[in-house]
Structures are given as structure tokens and as C-alpha cells.
Amino acid sequence: MRQSFFFLSLFIQITLWGQNQYESSLEYPFGRPNPNAPEEILDFEPLIGLCDCISKTRNKDKxxxxxTKMTWEFKYIMNGMAVQDQTLKEDGKHSGSIRQFIADSSRWYVHYYSSATPTTVLSAWEGNKKDNKIILYRQQKAPNGMDGFYKINFHDISPNGFKWLGEWVNTNETFSFPTWEIECTKRKNTKALSDEEQIRNAAKSFSKSYLKQDYEAIAKSYTSDAKIFPNNAPIISGYEAIKKRWSGASGYTPIEHQIIPEEIFILGDTAHDYGIYKGKNKNDDGTEISYKGKYVVVWKKIDNQWKMYLDIWNRIKE
Structure with a gap:
């Protein structure tokens, strides 16, 4: 009987740990991204933590x-499957939102709430991250009745903070009227992801860019003096040459890609890892081919961001 009770208790503890392991904790006060979440969960990673901000809005006379001083806190919720944020302003007008990426529509959906204007129906924005900017839209008419959107733009995003702009734009964005500006500085005691987690996330971002065939993003994942060592090919050096190499493939479309690090070793601002990569391509004739390979990467930390310096890979024949 005691043995059965022990195993039942152990099962419950393991189950609860699995349900909560990416929630806020003493070690990770702002939670962690769940590996099973869409890769886009990492879009808000640089914002996770607590920032001190300056907010400026328009008066009615324009x-x-x-x-106004405020704090802005971002954290992972729902066991790392979504992001929640909260602003606390010195004027007493506080607000927050819940941010979820829906894979079926390939977009972020943000539901906003405010202490100044409580409502039974939350307003919603939608959008994506591109070129280190997170841009969200919500339909909104101008005071004169013109159709348009209220546009939110997170920009100048870095480990040290970010800027935020709220503006009304017409439907083709040939006219804009900024109504709200916020500039935020990350508090230094905010716990960031470990170097190993950052490298794992960088590998996931590489796969994401490869599947989107975003060759500029792929090239930017390397250092400016990087070198790659493709299978059965000469050494390729530098941004433009690396971009050309990755964009030069034809006759197929990548539909699956995954990098699986087996060991990551970090020494100061350099690191190396090795592991397995695998994926699937769809040929122009409709056939699909799966593949698998092995790799070694040497990383360098440049401006607080891990980038690949040396990248060698080759296929495994199966």
C-alpha cells in the first residue's frame, strides 16, 4: 500500500513539474519559452524582463x-506557451496584454486591457516580427471617418531595451500620425537566458529562416568574418558570399528543418557545439526527400548576440 502511494505521489509530482516547468520561478522570475511552443515565441525574448520607460502621448490639441514614467514587464505565461506584459504608470493609468502566436494563421494576436477603460470585450491587434521590428495592426477609423489602422511598432530592440511607437496610418500607409511614443531601458538585474539557451534559440531561428527562405536573415546569423564549409565545396567567407551560397539552391522547397545540438561548450565570448541536423525538401516535381547530417559550429558573442563564426556540415548516408 505504501509503495503504491509512493509511486502515485511521484507520478503526480512529475506531472505537475511537466505542467509548470517553464513558469516563473526563483531561478527564472519571468519564466522561459516552452520548446513545444511555436518558434515565434522567441520574437519577444529580448523584451522579457522589467524595463524602466518614458511614455509620451498626444494631447487633444495635437x-x-x-x-510620464512607467515600468513595463514582459514574462512567459501558460507554461511558456504565450507572453504577458504589464505597464504601471505614475499617472495611475495601467495596462497589460496577452500575446499568443497562432501557427495556423502565422500571426501574433495581442489582446489589450487597461485600468482606465475596463471593458467586457478586449481590443485585439495582430501582426508579425520582421527585420528586428514587431509590428501589429488593428482596424480603426480616423476622426474624419477615413479607413485605416492603429499601428504599433516595437523597434530598436536590443538586450538593453527597445522603443515603441503607436500611430494611426491610412490603409496603404502613405500617411501616418504618431500619437504615442515609449522608450524603455532594461533593468540590469533582469535575468536573461543563459548562453546555452541563447545558442539553442539561435539554432531554432536559423531553421525558421531557412524554411521561410529568408536568406538575408540566414546571412545575418553569421559574424561578418564568418566562414562556412559546405559538403563537397570550397570554403566560403563573408556575408555576401554566404548569402549567395544559401540562396543558390534550386529545384526544391524546404518544408522541414531541425538542428539538434548534442553538446554546447562555452568559454567566455566563444563557444562550439556539434550535433545532428535533419529535414525534408519538396522537389519541383512534387516528390519529397528526407535527409540527415552532422555539423560542428564555432560561435562568437558579438554585441551580446551569439553568431556563427565557423560552420561545417555534411550529410549522413542512410
Missing amino acids: TWAEP
Whole structure:
């Protein structure tokens, strides 16, 4: 009987740990991204933590009001499957939102709420991250009745903070009227992801860019003096040459790609890892081919961001 109770208790503990392992904790006060979440969960990673911000909005006469101090906190919720944020302003007008990426529509959906204007139906924005900017839209008419959108733009995103712009734009974005600006600085005591987690996330981002055939993003994942060592090919060096190499393939479309590090060793601002990569391509004739290979990567930390310096890979015959 005691043995049965022990195993039941152990099962419950393991189950609860699996349900909560990416939630906020003493070690990770802002939670962690769940590996089973869409890869886009990492779009908000640089914002995770607590920032001190200056907020500035328009007056009714279209002049800018005096700046207001505020804090802006981002954290992972729902066991690392979504992001929640909260602003606390010195004027007492607080707000927050829940951010979820829906893979079926390939978009972020953000539901906003505010202490100043409580409502039974939350307003929603939708959009994506591109070129290190997170841009979200919500349909909204101008005061004169013109169709358009309220556009939110997270930009100048870095480990040290970010800027935020809220503006009304017409439907083709040939006209814009900024109404709200926020500039945020990350608090230094905010716990960031470990170097190993950052490298694993960089590998996931590489796969994401490869599947999107975003060759500029792929090239930017390397250092400016990087060298790659493709299978049965000479050494290729530098941004433009690396971009050309990755964009030069034809006759197929990548439909699956995954990098699986087996060991990551970090020494200061350099690191190396090795492991397995695998994927699937769809040929122009409709046939599909799966593949698998092995790799070794040497990383360098440049401006607090891990980038590949040396990248060698080759296929495994099966």
C-alpha cells in the first residue's frame, strides 16, 4: 500500500513539474519559452524582463503631453506557451496584454486591457516580427471617418531595451500620425537566458529562416568574418558570399528543418557545439526527400548576440 502511494505521489509530482516547468520561478522570475511552443515565441525574448520607460502621448490639441514614467514587464505565461506584459504608470493609468502566436494563421494576436477603460470585450491587434521590428495592426477609423489602422511598432530592440511607437496610418500607409511614443531601458538585474539557451534559440531561428527562405536573415546569423564549409565545396567567407551560397539552391522547397545540438561548450565570448541536423525538401516535381547530417559550429558573442563564426556540415548516408 505504501509503495503504491509512493509511486502515485511521484507520478503526480512529475506531472505537475511537466505542467509548470517553464513558469516563473526563483531561478527564472519571468519564466522561459516552452520548446513545444511555436518558434515565434522567441520574437519577444529580448523584451522579457522589467524595463524602466518614458511614455509620451498626444494631447487633444495635437501637442505632446509631458512625459510620464512607467515600468513595463514582459514574462512567459501558460507554461511558456504565450507572453504577458504589464505597464504601471505614475499617472495611475495601467495596462497589460496577452500575446499568443497562432501557427495556423502565422500571426501574433495581442489582446489589450487597461485600468482606465475596463471593458467586457478586449481590443485585439495582430501582426508579425520582421527585420528586428514587431509590428501589429488593428482596424480603426480616423476622426474624419477615413479607413485605416492603429499601428504599433516595437523597434530598436536590443538586450538593453527597445522603443515603441503607436500611430494611426491610412490603409496603404502613405500617411501616418504618431500619437504615442515609449522608450524603455532594461533593468540590469533582469535575468536573461543563459548562453546555452541563447545558442539553442539561435539554432531554432536559423531553421525558421531557412524554411521561410529568408536568406538575408540566414546571412545575418553569421559574424561578418564568418566562414562556412559546405559538403563537397570550397570554403566560403563573408556575408555576401554566404548569402549567395544559401540562396543558390534550386529545384526544391524546404518544408522541414531541425538542428539538434548534442553538446554546447562555452568559454567566455566563444563557444562550439556539434550535433545532428535533419529535414525534408519538396522537389519541383512534387516528390519529397528526407535527409540527415552532422555539423560542428564555432560561435562568437558579438554585441551580446551569439553568431556563427565557423560552420561545417555534411550529410549522413542512410
